[in-house]
Amino acid sequence: MTSFAVTPMAPLPLTLTTIDMEINMKQFIPIAIFALATAAGTAFAHGDEDHHAGKQKDNAAALGKPGNPAKVSRTIEVDMNDNMRFTPANIAVKRGETIKFVVKNSGKLKHEMVLGSIKELKEHAELMRKFPEMEHDDPNQVAVDPGKTGAMVWQFTRTGTFEFACLQPGHFEAGMVGKVAVK
Numbered sequence: 001m002t003s004f005a006v007t008p009m010a011p012l013p014l015t016l017t018t019i020d021m022e023i024n025m026k027q028f029i030p031i032a033i034f035a036l037a038t039a040a041g042t043a044f045a046h047g048d049e050d051h052h053a054g055k056q057k058d059n060a061a062a063l064g065k066p067g068n069p070a071k072v073s074r075t076i077e078v079d080m081n082d083n084m085r086f087t088p089a090n091i092a093v094k095r096g097e098t099i100k101f102v103v104k105n106s107g108k109l110k111h112e113m114v115l116g117s118i119k120e121l122k123e124h125a126e127l128m129r130k131f132p133e134m135e136h137d138d139p140n141q142v143a144v145d146p147g148k149t150g151a152m153v154w155q156f157t158r159t160g161t162f163e164f165a166c167l168q169p170g171h172f173e174a175g176m177v178g179k180v181a182v183k
Contacts (some may be wrong), residue, residue: 019126062183063115063162066139067098075100080144082107084174091180098155105144111166114141114181115154121165121172128167142170156182 073094078101079087093099107113114121142150156162159182166176 017076018124023047029181043129046095062117062158062160063140064155064157067100067155069100069153071098071155072100072153075102077101078103078113078178080105080107080111080113080176082109084166084171084176086113086164086176086178089178091178093156093180093182095156095159095182098153101142101152101154102149103142103152105146105150108146109171110143110168111139111176112143113164113167114138114167115152115162115164116140118163118177121163121167121177124167126171129169155171161183 057170058102075086075096076091080092080103081087103113114124116124139152140154143153144150162180162182164178164180165172
């Protein structure tokens with residue numbers, strides 16, 4: 001039988017003393033907290049930041065402006081359903097009219113009605129696919145839970161054709177889009 005002799009090794013020299021480690025940990029913790037907060041802030045900022053403030057203002061200027069509920073010219077009822085359609089899908093208004101959209105969700109999925117240009121709606125639909133839990137509080141849109149009704153008041157100050165769409169992930173792509181013709 002062969003036997004081996006074990007020679008004890010000298011301890012490895014440590015470059016950090018206990019005091020150094022305490023100092024380094026005191027520096028590390030705030031840095032780690034800052035890094036995590038920055039990463040979390042970047043990851044979740046989309047839902048809270050006004051990522052489209054400039055675009056919304058440009059869009060609002062193109063479409064009109066939030067309407068005064070006391071000066072509603074007429075009310076238009078719009079139904080949203082799980083067939084990914086708006087009824088009616090085509091709406092005609094006169095320039096200067098203040099419209100109250102009463103938007104009913106007769107489906108089992110959450111839907112929304114967002115006024116905008118087709119380009120902006122496509123861009124926003126893409127963001128919604130990336131950040132599906134994103135919430136909105138813009139005057140040119142209303143989100144409605146299943147079985148509920150919401151409202152939006154908008155004054156159309158310019159002539160032209162504008163779109164509206166549901167930007168819940170996949171709904172825009174499924175054809176949940178309509179038009180507003182302003183004469």
